[in-house]
Amino acid sequence: MSFTVINTFTLKDPADAAAFERRFLSHVEWMRSQPGFQAHQAVxxxxxxxxYVNLGWWERPEDFQKVLASATFQEHAEEFHLIVDVEADPSMGLVRTDGVAGEPGDALFVDFFTVSGDTEAFVGAYRAYAAAAAAVDGFVAADLATSLFARPGGFTAATRWRTAEAALTATQLPAYAAVAALADVRTVPASHVAGNRAEFAPAGA
Structure with a gap:
């Protein structure tokens, strides 16, 4: 699966939201043109x-490392650090599920899971949940990634839906209860800022 970069940005001054978003949108336009970049979702x-949370998908860690070392990225990073505190969580994608291609989705959620027990069992349970969620009317996309070193036992999931009601329906599935039984979870309801994740793969990929 894809190398996944998960960055959490916290504004140093809430009044700087518009300035941050302008700089961020300019930054991601540049990132999208870099070799190995696949997609991203910022919320x-x-x-x-x-x-803010941004998930970026790359073909290989080496592709992202090359971008990270570039003068342009370093310049952008210096600008960001004037406005936000950044927490980076390099991860590896494990599950990717898509709904009907082309469906819009404005209801987004980011789930931060912490697993203290069997991580393989958790991944299996989440994979089963994603398959069940895909059958819910209103499902758009779901991704699960595991933290490589920043959060031991940590997983991050991003789901996108046409409506918040569809997302709530999915959390009432037995498959979601099986996931929740294996991990502590912090759910972040979010709004779309930028991204092309819903175009990342054709339906059923």
Missing amino acids: RSADRPDV
């Missing part, structure tokens, strides 16, 4: 509007 927390 803003509904509960904490000073917090």
Whole structure:
């Protein structure tokens, strides 16, 4: 699966949201043109509007490392650090599930899971949940990634839906209960900022 970069940005001053978003949108336009870049999804927390999360998918870690070392990236990073605190969580994608191609989806959720027990069992349970969720009317996409070193036992999932009601329906599935039984979870309801994740793969890929 794809190398996944998960960055959490926290505004140092909530009044700087517009300035951050302008710089971020310019940055991702440049990132999208880099070799190995596949897709990204940037969201803003509904509960904490000073917090943004961006998930970026790359073909290989080496592709991202090359970009990371570039002068342009370093320049952008210096600008960001004036406005936000950044937490980086290099991860590896494990599950990718898509709904009907071309369906819009404005309801987004980011789940931060912490697994203290059998991680393979958790991944299997999440894979089963994603398959069940894909059958829910309103499902758009779901991704699960495992933290490589920043969060031992940590997993991050991003789901996108046409409506918040569809997302709630999915959390009432027995398959979701099986996931929740294996991990502690912190769910972040979010709004779309930028990204092309829903175009990342054809339906059923």
